[in-house]
Amino acid sequence: MASGPEVELLEITIDEALRRTVEQHPERTGVVSRHQNLRLTWREMEERVEQVARGLAGLGLEPGHRVGIWSTNNLEWLLLQLGCARAGVVLVNVNPAYRSHELGYVLEKSRMRALFLRERDHRTDYRAVLDAVPTKVRGVYFDHESWDAFLKGGMSYSSRRVDRNDVTNIQYTSGTTGSPKGVLLTHRNILNNAWLIARQMRITAEDVLCMPVPLYHCFGCVMSSLLCVATGAALVMPAPSFDPLATLQAVSEERATALYGVPSMFIAELQHPRFGEFDLSSLRTGIMAGAPCPIEVMRRVVADMHCHQMTIAYGQTESSPVITMSDVGDDLELRVTTVGRAMPATEVKIVEPKTGQTLPVGELGELCTRGYLVMKGYDGNPEATADAIDAEGWLHTGDLAVMHANGAFGIRGRSRDMIIRGGENIYPREIEEFLFTHPAVAEVAVFGLPDAKFGEIVLAWVRLKPEAEATSEQIRSWCHDRIAYFKIPAEIRIVGEFPMTVTGKLQKFRMREEEIRLRGVHEVETA
Ligand code: AMP
Numbered sequence: 001m002a003s004g005p006e007v008e009l010l011e012i013t014i015d016e017a018l019r020r021t022v023e024q025h026p027e028r029t030g031v032v033s034r035h036q037n038l039r040l041t042w043r044e045m046e047e048r049v050e051q052v053a054r055g056l057a058g059l060g061l062e063p064g065h066r067v068g069i070w071s072t073n074n075l076e077w078l079l080l081q082l083g084c085a086r087a088g089v090v091l092v093n094v095n096p097a098y099r100s101h102e103l104g105y106v107l108e109k110s111r112m113r114a115l116f117l118r119e120r121d122h123r124t125d126y127r128a129v130l131d132a133v134p135t136k137v138r139g140v141y142f143d144h145e146s147w148d149a150f151l152k153g154g155m156s157y158s159s160r161r162v163d164r165n166d167v168t169n170i171q172y173t174s175g176t177t178g179s180p181k182g183v184l185l186t187h188r189n190i191l192n193n194a195w196l197i198a199r200q201m202r203i204t205a206e207d208v209l210c211m212p213v214p215l216y217h218c219f220g221c222v223m224s225s226l227l228c229v230a231t232g233a234a235l236v237m238p239a240p241s242f243d244p245l246a247t248l249q250a251v252s253e254e255r256a257t258a259l260y261g262v263p264s265m266f267i268a269e270l271q272h273p274r275f276g277e278f279d280l281s282s283l284r285t286g287i288m289a290g291a292p293c294p295i296e297v298m299r300r301v302v303a304d305m306h307c308h309q310m311t312i313a314y315g316q317t318e319s320s321p322v323i324t325m326s327d328v329g330d331d332l333e334l335r336v337t338t339v340g341r342a343m344p345a346t347e348v349k350i351v352e353p354k355t356g357q358t359l360p361v362g363e364l365g366e367l368c369t370r371g372y373l374v375m376k377g378y379d380g381n382p383e384a385t386a387d388a389i390d391a392e393g394w395l396h397t398g399d400l401a402v403m404h405a406n407g408a409f410g411i412r413g414r415s416r417d418m419i420i421r422g423g424e425n426i427y428p429r430e431i432e433e434f435l436f437t438h439p440a441v442a443e444v445a446v447f448g449l450p451d452a453k454f455g456e457i458v459l460a461w462v463r464l465k466p467e468a469e470a471t472s473e474q475i476r477s478w479c480h481d482r483i484a485y486f487k488i489p490a491e492i493r494i495v496g497e498f499p500m501t502v503t504g505k506l507q508k509f510r511m512r513e514e515e516i517r518l519r520g521v522h523e524v525e526t527a
Contacts, residue, residue, distance in 0.1 A: 001349040004342035014085035025232040052083025054154025063088030068112040070094035072240035087157040093216040097484035107135040182379030193320035194226035205232030210256035218321040244268040255282040262290035262423030285309035290423040314339035320373040338408035367401040368394040419448030440468035460489040
């Protein structure tokens with residue numbers, strides 16, 4: 001068992017943190033949205049946040065009510081996050097890659113009263129997808145007069161005190177049981193996590209953070225936006241969604257001191273043909289997280305991107321998210337071979353997955369964590385909550401890890417069978433349940449395969465109903481517009497039968513071996 005250093009946590013709400021930053025750094029740059037050509041100081045941010053908080057009241061929303069945001073990165077996303085926190089309204093993050101099937105599910109489960117979105121972008125006609133979903137919700141469109149009307153229709157919001165232990169955000173994450181689950185996070189959970197991450201990287205109001213990661217995920221809305229709110233550092237958004245060239249341009253033109261990304265983003269930046277053109281010498285630190293970092297990538301980020309204080313973080317949505325992190329002072333060896341030590345005010349232990357017994361240093365088991373960072377629970381799902389958080393308050397992450405003698409942790413895999421494709425977590429069961437809804441499909445197995453570009457890719461084996469006809473391409477194109485692109489299997493193999501155990505359980509490991517044999521893919525080594 002390990003505990004990070006003791007610290008006094010922030011016992012304030014997100015809005016109190018914002019007001020403090022505005023008071024201390026009113027004229028410093030708060031947010032730069034490069035694709036919108038917008039630059040706002042913290043004082044200007046606060047004025048707009050106030051307008052949004054009033055707008056929410058104007059829609060009749062009261063503390064505890066929920067609103068959703070289904071959008072790629074933009075200024076409005078941040079204004080809603082902070083406006084909701086001010087008015088006590090709970091923000092529900094919806095992955096912008098979601099399509100009708102997933103959107104309908106989240107709308108129904110979250111009971112949101114309004115959804116903020118754009119009408120369309122180059123990827124999708126969001127209004128058309130929303131209109132096709134059976135659950136009706138009021139849509140407010142950023143690129144439409146409904147946003148101006150929302151701002152103009154503001155009223156004073158409830159004076160009921162927002163408490164730091166109130167839920168402020170629901171982040172959807174796919175559970176092992178199939179469909180996505182809403183993770184309930186309080187002000188205290190996520191503000192403290194952001195603040196401790198900042199402390200670990202020595203971030204101050206002097207820093208400029210370049211954020212190419214999505215705001216709907218905790219990497220964006222906690223580790224980036226709340227980190228800036230808590231410290232007064234400037235937040236730079238290079239593009240609506242990840243774009244390696246826009247990221248390199250943003251770092252160099254804004255003189256960013258910190259850069260974030262999942263490993264595949266750093267790989268795309270380093271491999272960009274124009275990489276050599278950019279002056280990245282302002283960079284000092286940053287975070288690579290979400291998936292194991294290949295050692296060579298870390299070495300190049302330190303050497304060629306000048307991030308000599310680059311860190312690795314590990315965690316999950318349910319833990320606000322960061323549980324362990326390397327320190328800017330750690331030597332390179334520790335940073336490339338581990339995910340760092342327990343964060344301050346955070347307990348971590350490794351247990352035998354079946355018995356729950358705490359294991360000694362060096363033994364492989366499930367990583368568990370306890371402290372301020374543990375979510376309040378899964379929304380409307382006490383059973384899943386009880387599965388994840390035990391009676392003593394330990395969150396069971398489902399990740400297999402070892403603790404080293406120096407207190408650092410190594411992640412070795414997942415005790416549940418999640419696939420991570422380019423940093424996106426994918427749960428086979430969810431895709432299986434979805435593919436079953438195709439009229440020709442009788443049986444299906446979804447599993448991951450090692451891949452040099454994405455880390456892992458999604459594959460499916462499908463058996464058709466006796467009289468049914470469908471090609472693998474037809475089933476794949478049927479998936480488009482129904483589920484997010486990253487969940488659509490890279491290949492669907494139509495098979496006559498599946499490898500099974502004698503008790504009739506599908507043997508995915510044998511399907512995986514067969515695919516590897518057919519394709520000649522080598523297992524990817526993970527740190
Ligand atoms: P999410 O809830 O989307 O943040 O995904 C959390 C999962 O991503 C964890 O449970 C891990 O399996 C994986 N993960 C996160 N950070 C790392 C890391 N630094 N190294 C390896 N796996 C990671």
